[in-house]
Amino acid sequence: MVPEEVLLLQFKVQLHNISKPPVWRKVSVPANFSFDKFHSVIQEAFGWYDAHLYQFSPKGFNSSPQIGIPDDSGWDDEEIINSKKIKLSAIFTEKG
Template identity: 45%
Template sequence: MTRQIFQLKVSLPDVTPAVWRRVLVPGGYTLDRLHRVIQHAMGWQDYHLHSFDIDGLQYGEPDPDGELALRDELDVRLDMVAAKGSRFLYTYDFGDWWEHEVVVEDVFGPEPDERYPICVDGEWACPPEDVGGAFGYTEFLAALADPGHPEHEPMRGWIGRPFHAAAFEPDRVTTLLRRFC
């Protein structure tokens, strides 16, 4: 079987400005491994539960208590459930409900001397963990942008570090992907 590379565009459709990443991953990756790619590419910290919704089927880490009916993501490879033109959802953090749209933009053979996965493009920083979903992120950005906003100082204190919404470095993400995925 020929090894195929999937070009995926992962985006947060409910966030403005648009946060998205374009990654190249082997089609033989399990959905568990794709989860790790999305986590590192987007900038999440993997603190929360997640699931994939592909053609109406839910995949994720099986719930030992049986409360979430998820198919085991370790048993499913990307190339088994997606092809060029496919679209599916990846949801992270069931409280904040970060819904990612994943589009398979292309499928092609690997470059002979290239290592995968790779982040080739993207825009804007990932929202911080536990910011309150898309609405909370909008409020967070508004507070940070306006020193006169009543939540400006509390939000700066909460984030505890400089936050640059427009910052994104694909090469840095590729380094993380190769180290941890």
């Protein structure tokens, strides 16, 4: 039996507003990872302890769609896509 090929996505994750020197990590993850799992990979790559909420904006800082932990309180006007329910492959579809 031949193992199924797993598509990997490679990301450069750089901290915003830190440039002297820039702080970044290169990570490779399976395309079928959820954004929640991707968040866990980033936490490990930087040696962080998962102490804050998170949000992804795949088209650039603070753009739509917003992917994170939905606010069920009804106070948030913007819709947040649940990071546990959306896979990286749903957003990152182009090579390069």
